[in-house]
Amino acid sequence: MRLRPLWLSVIFFALAGCENEEVLPAEPQLMVDRDSLGFGLEFDSATYVGTEVTESLYIENRGQMPLEITAVEKTGASQFTLALPEPLDAGESLTLESRQHTFIQVAFKPTQAKDYQGQLLIKSNAANTPEKTIELSGRGVSP
Numbered sequence: 001m002r003l004r005p006l007w008l009s010v011i012f013f014a015l016a017g018c019e020n021e022e023v024l025p026a027e028p029q030l031m032v033d034r035d036s037l038g039f040g041l042e043f044d045s046a047t048y049v050g051t052e053v054t055e056s057l058y059i060e061n062r063g064q065m066p067l068e069i070t071a072v073e074k075t076g077a078s079q080f081t082l083a084l085p086e087p088l089d090a091g092e093s094l095t096l097e098s099r100q101h102t103f104i105q106v107a108f109k110p111t112q113a114k115d116y117q118g119q120l121l122i123k124s125n126a127a128n129t130p131e132k133t134i135e136l137s138g139r140g141v142s143p
Contacts, residue, residue, distance in 0.1 A: 024098060027127030028067035032134065033058035039108040039138035046139035054108040057134060059122070060101040067096040069124045072104060076118025080136050081107045110140025 037055045040046040047053050061067035068095045074082055083105035085095045096102060110116060118136035126132075 021126075024062060024064050024082070025127070026064050028065050028125055029063040029128045030059055030067060030069075030122065030124050030126035030132055031060045031062045032122075032132060034134075036135035036137065037106055038094075039136075040141075041137055041139055046141040047108060047110055048143045049110050049113055049140045050143075052107050054105055054107045057106060057120070058101060059096070059104065061096040062097055063127065064098050067124055067126055069096070069102075069122060071096045071121075071123040073121045074118060074136075075121070076136060077107055077116040077138075079110050079116050079138065079140075080118045081109070082120075083107070085091045106136065108136075108138040110138060113142045114139050115139050 009046055029093040034057070037057065039053055039055065059069070069088065072082065072088055074080060083089075085094050085102050085104070094102065104120070106120070108116070116136075117136045120134040120136065121135070124130060124132075
């Protein structure tokens, strides 16, 4: 008879620990860690002409159903280059299961001392944003 209240206490505390978990929506949700990538603009600095700097964009599925990223397109200055996850680089779609993540690497290599602009367009089956735009900006300076 004494074991029964002990087991009830263990079950109660186990269930109470699950209460703080985030409940995800059923549909796939595209979440990125930022809406823009700025190269050398944060502290009024810049990137020397001819040198390359890299930033990573974090992408996560915050839904229960799989997120399918069908394309990542870059427009704007050619000084921005992408390193995509393997399936996207091969022209195929990338599937992220619930809470799974990936990274897109963006490199900036200015060829002149001036400001550069561009955009990334991420296309997916996300319910919250099927097309997500990420602004790219960078400044080149002479050494």
